[in-house]
Amino acid sequence: MNENATYFEINDAVHWHFFHRTWAMITPYWRGEEKGTAWLLLAAVVGLSLFSVAVSVWITHWYKDFYNALEKKDTVAFWQLIVYFGGIATIAILGAVYRLNLTQMLTIRWRAWLTEKHFARWLSNKNYYQLEQGGYTDNPDQRISEDLNNFTSSTLSLGLGLLRNVISLISFSIILWSVSGSIEVCGIIIPGYMFWCALLYAAVGSWLTHLIGRCLISLSNQQQRCEADLRFSMVRVRENAESIALYNGEPNEKQRLSTHCNKVWHNFWEIMKVSKRLTFFTAGYSQIAIIFPFMVAAPRYFTGQIKLGELMQINSAFSNVQENFSWFISAYSELASWRATSDRLLSFHQAMSDNEQRTPAIDVYPEAERLIVKNLGMHLGDGRRLLTNAGMTVEPGQRVMLSGRSGSGKSTLLRAMGHLWPLGHGSIRLPAARYLFLPQKPYLPIGPLKSVLSYPQDDSVYPDERYKQVLATCRLPHLVMRLDEANHWQHILSPGEQQRLAFTRALLFAPQWLYIDEATSAMDEEDEATLYQALIDELPGLSIVSVGHRSSLKRFHGRHIRIESGLLQESRNTF
Structure with a gap:
């Protein structure tokens, strides 16, 4: 019991330290010289994300009216709702296009700012030299170019996705709670039972997803390192082409490159095996989620307590609530990649800090x-x-x-x-x-x-x-x-x-x-x-x-x- 408690305390401390250092890496841009433009763009993107949630809620109400019109065979109402949907779709498309455009604009501005700061720090205090000589960190070129690109795009994608899911969860939970009614189980009346079903379904799925895919973080980190080592070895061949040619060193270089390739393939194979197990589960989880709300709500429909429109509205609301609760499952691979990228950038920062704080012996x-x-x-x-x-x-x-x-x-x-x-x-x-x-x-x-x-x-x-x-x-x-x-x-x-x-x-x-x-x-x-x-x-x-x-x-x-x-x-x- 004490050993388990100690393990969780250490684990929590490690995670808290990671998030604290990552937060320190995120915040300077939002407090720096570009903060005005950055916050304006972010506010616009957040506003359009919330607007997309409102459109989804709007469509959920449309579902109710549309399927009720189908059930009543009301032709006039059917065509009116078709035209009405065309208007909703047009607004949704415009919102999606500009949300993507402004997100990309914010991403590239943030990446450019971070890249300039990293260039300046890497080239100061002889960091570029000492890190290379001491072997403190590998492939700084990749960390500044690729890792910063992945870090900015993934941070915004995951952050905005989480915000949108929280707002969407609140909105659709209210709808689902109001339309799902109550159910009696063992003499206990459970209000809004469809909401609790969605919560339980997502909680179990998230827990199993983490158990299956948690090693993806270390594998993603290792994959980035292996890919960078392979690219660097090929650059070395290009830079020393004449010497290699005069030595007839092609077989030796081929062996070196093949060794790096084998590391890439081996690690990728491990990622494939984990991804295969994870996809089996997440794909099955998603497919079951399609029919699960019908299975739970069907008894009330067959007893005449709700109409077809209400059933479809329940299904739509349940799908959205379940999807929002399951954000961790759908974003798990991206979260693992983001964690690996953040770890690499943090180790790069730590290596530069260690060099900057080192008291010269001479x-x-x-x-x-x-x-x-x-x-x-x-x-x-x-x-x-x-x-x-x-x-x-x-x-x-x-x-x-x-x-x-x-x-x-x-x-x-x-x-x-x-x-x-x-x-x-x-x-x-x-x-x-x-x-x-x-x-x-x-x-x-x-x-x-x-x-x-x-x-x-x-x-x-x-x-x-x-x-x-x-x-x-x-x-x-x-x-x-x-x-x-x-x-x-x-x-x-x-x-x-x-x-x-x-x-x-x-x-x-x-x-x-x-x-x-x-x-x-x-x-x-x-x-x-x-x-x-x-x-x-x-x-x-x-x-x-x-x-x-x-x-x-x-x-x-x-x-x-x-x-x-x-x-x-x-x-x-x-x-």
Whole structure:
């Protein structure tokens, strides 16, 4: 008994926590800058939903008059009621069309607002990087695009559907109570007995539906994850097509894709089995609901207590009351999908919150004229140490080269300077000056070449003549005529061209401090020397911190610091 009580208490706490967090995800839009338009659209949609309930009640009364006319064989009344129904149907169609149209308008506005907010948060505090590196959440692209779309449409659909069902339930319950009369069972008179029959029928059906289909929530969540993993794997093949082709890696990639496909099919098969059992029950439940009110009300009709019109009105009212009571049954699959979508969005929010609230282990902030690394320790996720209480100081205008064995922590040190490495201790005081990082593999956004060159700034910042100058300086004169061409440059340019293009960014941006992480690894020594010399000549006073292996780089740096045994050990160049 105590174990059961504990189970239900935990279960209730979990559900309450879920709804509390989901409510916190829903409400900002309705309190934000678009709240006026949002509430106006919602009021219009709710009004049209209530109007559709009124039309349904209207049709129920029409049923009574229509079937009574049929029973009396009243031709004049029959045709009058046919024309009357045409008017009701016209009004109902107009209401349905505009209710759908305004609901879609509200959905897309809400989705656009949520998407913009999620974009902003995902791209702030380095969330997009840390979540990917730490494996805190999978497929953020799907969560922002598909899950937000499903969340907004399902929330409005389920919320408005529930509201409409409540209003409809109240309206038709009044009708059903008034027309169903009383029945005596074991000497007890039960007023409005048809209402109680509908309530009991729906309650039993809802309970059985939940027992049969409750695992759909976890299966739906898993299905979305498997589908997203499959899509991401196919994108990886597209992005790395050349490397895969040169490796002849097609069999390996086919095996990977087949593994993801098998997970999709297996999980979908489980969903099919549950859906099959659920559909068996819900379909049977719906079919029995057609004849159930006739079976219960027929004795009163055969004894002459009610006419055919009243019988049909009872059937219509009972069907509506039973359907409204059974909203949970009809909406169960959508509720399961909505719960799974909400869980995925909530876990995404939680991962971003965890990253935002995490206190940086390495204290990094700009506040000085020089670069100061003090008592710096860094380690990998598996605990392997890279640096132990290391330190160095770089004065403005100095050019420093960092070297060391592969895996010694050179690139990781630059990541720490860029606020990207959370594991370790100590402090890094960055110069409070204009700076730029050049990674080994530059990012080239899809678009006009000018936008690629000026990234992360807008391409209107520099005149066309300046673009042509830096392209010529960085040995890319063949791209001068393609400045306005939009393309996928990462697929068009060679690795060496991409790295030379990154140097054009440095010349355009003209930083005071430049951090270079093996950004010439795909170039020959002649190109490398030309580009370093261009930086020195065109950006006088530039401070450079370079990570590199080649000895040819040493002549462009006045200081050489090597990572050995977890320490930053300095040796003076003799060039």
